[in-house]
Amino acid sequence: MVIERQQLSASVKDVAAAAGVSLGTVSNVLNRPDRVAAATREKVEHAMAELGFVRNESARSLRAGRTRSLAYVMLDAGNPFFTDVAQGIEHAAEGAELSLFLCNSDSRATREATHLEHLEQQRVQGILITPVDPDSPALDAIARRGTPLVIVDRIRKGGAFCSVAVDDVLGGRLAVEHLIDRGHRRVAFVGGPLSIGQVADRYEGARLAWSTAGLPEDDLTLVAGESLTVASGRSAGERLAGIPSARRPTAAFCANDLIALGLLQQATTAGLRVPEQLAIVGYDDIEFAAAAAVPLTSVRQPRQELGRAAADLVLDEASNEAHHHQQVVFTPELVARASTLG
Amino acid sequence: MVIERQQLSASVKDVAAAAGVSLGTVSNVLNRPDRVAAATREKVEHAMAELGFVRNESARSLRAGRTRSLAYVMLDAGNPFFTDVAQGIEHAAEGAELSLFLCNSDSRATREATHLEHLEQQRVQGILITPVDPDSPALDAIARRGTPLVIVDRIRKGGAFCSVAVDDVLGGRLAVEHLIDRGHRRVAFVGGPLSIGQVADRYEGARLAWSTAGLPEDDLTLVAGESLTVASGRSAGERLAGIPSARRPTAAFCANDLIALGLLQQATTAGLRVPEQLAIVGYDDIEFAAAAAVPLTSVRQPRQELGRAAADLVLDEASNEAHHHQQVVFTPELVARASTLG
DNA sequence: TTGTACGCGTTATCAT
DNA sequence: ATGATAACGCGTACAA
Numbered sequence: 072m073v074i075e076r077q078q079l080s081a082s083v084k085d086v087a088a089a090a091g092v093s094l095g096t097v098s099n100v101l102n103r104p105d106r107v108a109a110a111t112r113e114k115v116e117h118a119m120a121e122l123g124f125v126r127n128e129s130a131r132s133l134r135a136g137r138t139r140s141l142a143y144v145m146l147d148a149g150n151p152f153f154t155d156v157a158q159g160i161e162h163a164a165e166g167a168e169l170s171l172f173l174c175n176s177d178s179r180a181t182r183e184a185t186h187l188e189h190l191e192q193q194r195v196q197g198i199l200i201t202p203v204d205p206d207s208p209a210l211d212a213i214a215r216r217g218t219p220l221v222i223v224d225r226i227r228k229g230g231a232f233c234s235v236a237v238d239d240v241l242g243g244r245l246a247v248e249h250l251i252d253r254g255h256r257r258v259a260f261v262g263g264p265l266s267i268g269q270v271a272d273r274y275e276g277a278r279l280a281w282s283t284a285g286l287p288e289d290d291l292t293l294v295a296g297e298s299l300t301v302a303s304g305r306s307a308g309e310r311l312a313g314i315p316s317a318r319r320p321t322a323a324f325c326a327n328d329l330i331a332l333g334l335l336q337q338a339t340t341a342g343l344r345v346p347e348q349l350a351i352v353g354y355d356d357i358e359f360a361a362a363a364a365v366p367l368t369s370v371r372q373p374r375q376e377l378g379r380a381a382a383d384l385v386l387d388e389a390s391n392e393a394h395h396h397q398q399v400v401f402t403p404e405l406v407a408r409a410s411t412l413g
Numbered sequence: 414m415v416i417e418r419q420q421l422s423a424s425v426k427d428v429a430a431a432a433g434v435s436l437g438t439v440s441n442v443l444n445r446p447d448r449v450a451a452a453t454r455e456k457v458e459h460a461m462a463e464l465g466f467v468r469n470e471s472a473r474s475l476r477a478g479r480t481r482s483l484a485y486v487m488l489d490a491g492n493p494f495f496t497d498v499a500q501g502i503e504h505a506a507e508g509a510e511l512s513l514f515l516c517n518s519d520s521r522a523t524r525e526a527t528h529l530e531h532l533e534q535q536r537v538q539g540i541l542i543t544p545v546d547p548d549s550p551a552l553d554a555i556a557r558r559g560t561p562l563v564i565v566d567r568i569r570k571g572g573a574f575c576s577v578a579v580d581d582v583l584g585g586r587l588a589v590e591h592l593i594d595r596g597h598r599r600v601a602f603v604g605g606p607l608s609i610g611q612v613a614d615r616y617e618g619a620r621l622a623w624s625t626a627g628l629p630e631d632d633l634t635l636v637a638g639e640s641l642t643v644a645s646g647r648s649a650g651e652r653l654a655g656i657p658s659a660r661r662p663t664a665a666f667c668a669n670d671l672i673a674l675g676l677l678q679q680a681t682t683a684g685l686r687v688p689e690q691l692a693i694v695g696y697d698d699i700e701f702a703a704a705a706a707v708p709l710t711s712v713r714q715p716r717q718e719l720g721r722a723a724a725d726l727v728l729d730e731a732s733n734e735a736h737h738h739q740q741v742v743f744t745p746e747l748v749a750r751a752s753t754l755g
Numbered sequence: 756t757t758g759t760a761c762g763c764g765t766t767a768t769c770a771t
Numbered sequence: 772a773t774g775a776t777a778a779c780g781c782g783t784a785c786a787a
Contacts (some may be wrong), residue, residue: 080536080559082764093774098766108772123558128534129475130764133779138471140531148496148515149700157490161517165524170531173490173515175503182507189482189512192470194422216465217422301704332704339706358491362643362674364681364706424780435758440782450756472780475763758787763780771774 081122090118101126132194140170141385142190143223143378144183144200148175150299150329151357152374153201156223159378160199167386169196178203178298191218197385199223199378205234205268219388223381225268226398233384235377235399239269242370242403243276246324246352247291249368249405251284253412255322255350259292261307261334262326263299270299270326273354277324292320299326304333311349312341322350322411328360331367335410339365346413356406366408373401423464432460443468474536482512483727484532485565485720486525486542490517492641492671493699494716495543498565501720502541509728511538520545520640533560539727541565541720547576547610561730565723567610568740575726577719577741581611584712584745585618588666588694589633591710591747593626595754597664597692601634603649603676604668605641612641612668615696619666634662641668646675653691654683664692664753670702673709677752681707688755698748708750715743 083101087094092111099107100115107115118124132138141164145153157173164171172195176183180203187209190198197219202210205225214220214231222234250258260277262270274293281291294310296303304325311319311334325331331353335345343349345365353360356371380399388394425443429436434453441449442457449457460466474480483506487495499515506513514537518525522545529551532540539561544552547567556562556573564576592600602619604612616635623633636652638645646667653661653676667673673695677687685691687707695702698713722741730736 083766084764094764095766095774095776096772099773102766106772111772123554125558126534127475127536127764128531129471129480129536130779131534131766133469133471133475133763133781134765134767136779148490148499149493151491151493154490154496157517158519161519165527170528171516173517174513175499175515177500177503185507186512189470192468192473194469194471212465216467301700305704332701335706336704336708345706358643359674359701362647362678364677364687366678425782426780436781437758437783438756441757444782448756453756469780472763473782475765475779476781476783478763756787759785761784762782766778767776768778769774769776771772 080127081124082127083124085122086115086118086124089122090115137196138194139168140172140193140195141382142172142174142195142198144174144176144186144190144198144202146176146178146201146203148173148177150327151359152327152355152372155357155374156201156378159375160382162375163379163382163386176203180204184209187213191216196389197221199381199385201225219385221381221385221388223377226400228398231396233388233396233398235381235384235401237372237377237401237403239272239403240276240279242354242372243273243324244280245276245403245405246273246354246370247277247280249407249411250322250324250350250352251280251286253322253350256286257290257292257320257322259294259311259320259323260326261294261296261304261323261330263296263303263330265295267299273326294323296330299329301329301333304330305337308334308337308341312338312343316348321348322352324352326354328353328355328357328367328369331369332359332363335363335365335367346409346411350411350413352411361408363410365410368408368411369406370403371406372403377401422469423466424469425466427464428457428460428466431464432457479538480536481510482514482535482537483724484514484516484537484540486516486518486528486532486540486544488518488520488543488545490515490519492669493701494669494697494714497699497716498543498720501717502724504717505721505724505728518545522546526551529555533558538731539563541723541727543567561727563723563727563730565719568742570740573738575730575738575740577723577726577743579714579719579743579745581614581745582618582621584696584714585615585666586622587618587745587747588615588696588712589619589622591749591753592664592666592692592694593622593628595664595692598628599632599634599660599662601636601653601662601665602668603636603638603646603665603672605638605645605672607637609641615668636665638672641671643671643675646672647679650676650679650683654680654685658690663690664694666694668696670695670697670699670709670711673711674701674705677705677707677709688751688753692753692755694753703750705752707752710750710753711748712745713748714745719743
């Protein structure tokens, strides 16, 4: 048997010809099967199978003026935090019978812009995005031109769109309050560039907790890294391990779990015992945090809920005339594990 | 200033009217800017900005008969292995000026089917997929109907499509040969269901190495789990830790790194020292493998290259008349770390 | 250099 | 119950 690959996909017109009916009847079989006689319908369905007919979504959405899809532009597909958020969105999309397209900007503004341009041209029903820069006017332009857009994991006050986030200042406070409770009096904040909003907020929360406890400002050290990655955590670990123990912070609060994992590894390699000589708190509570050989204390964010809430908002904006923009802020929670509980 | 949200997106026709030129001229500005006088072009571009004109991709691809996008249907977006593969694909897509849509089947055949149906209707230029079941006839049907399709991380011999994979049998052999070299004579294979091809192949490689070394068959134990997850690794750890030390395997070869990380954590919790009492080899060499507090020996696969090769094949099939289906098999490599090197 | 007319595949409306 | 036809927005050949 030879399997032929069909060269050009058949259209409703071809199906109609093959079945010996009119074009309108084929359309009825597809969209209002009840209005067509059983015998006719069968003939048409047979022809469709025979010809390998596949509906053309471009034509459909051109006609309909809207597509049946949603998109999420991720900041970093390699970070489990964002894939969990995506999963929450996926569930919502599935419920609404929409396709979800995931795009990865990989923290690059140019790639993000390209994705956004394509998505806008595709006329997706809505765009969810964790942006490289939440204040970029490009986002406003998209909303102004009519595509519902929701910012995920960042708050944009007074903007032309909804946003869903977690209270990062509070998260930072929880982390450092926990360390202070455990008796730490020299703490390092290990984070990516403060230009990243999430990082800046978590640092602010940390300093708030610190000053509220009346501790000397200088004893909360800032160890700035270039990015929120495992590699960045490792190099921070080297720097910390290099400090004489009398002056070395006894605990580190990391801006996310990737950094914390890198720090944990490097610190252990350098001979520091965790948490006896260095306690570590991460952020996000990704699955790998609990799976680390010294399970990581971390600040948990409701990741899937974040995604679902964002999707619900964008769907509401897409379909509800009376939609009102809103800023949703979830509350984080500290999960204490061995890396601080020695 | 009040920012109006435009209700309906403007078409080329609207732009033409606003600019006081004909529709064809607007089209020329878009597609052959050189054929239009500078002054006219400027007028048109001004009108476009004014009206917030966005090209309608549905109309474009309906006219063109093809879209400008590619899709990758992932088996598990939460597994870093697949996000790395996706990144390789993304680079290739970027180079070809195509959008890449990521879809996640989450190991569910129904969700996968839905995604495939949508993608086929979208007329994407090609579909890359790590399928739930590589032998599903649904895949053949898609290829037969004309959408180029490439299987990623599985080989399908004699099929109507290309496939790109890594030699999992060899990978399994490398892992177990390494353990034998290190003196282990009782080894456990910890894996998801053998119905997953990757798992079955790695197990086969393990047994091959074992019998080649002339070791008694019974001393290579199979510890079957339900899935390739951290949680599954943990429960395997409980089972191993429960075995009296005289009979307990001295090493475990895990079907992937997620399992290995779970196993590592649980074994440590149960008081087993790694690698002295239990050596561990993972598979995939995801970033977190090296970052584990006992860095994991693992079998590395060229993840990004896998994605890039698959994308190149699908693009070739989409554009090259003389395309010939091929099966590409990459070679894995063992990365030895502390979890076996005690 | 600019304008006009047609077709891409689908769907909805109207007429038969 | 079924068939004919217009419209969605764009690109392009062809005419002016």
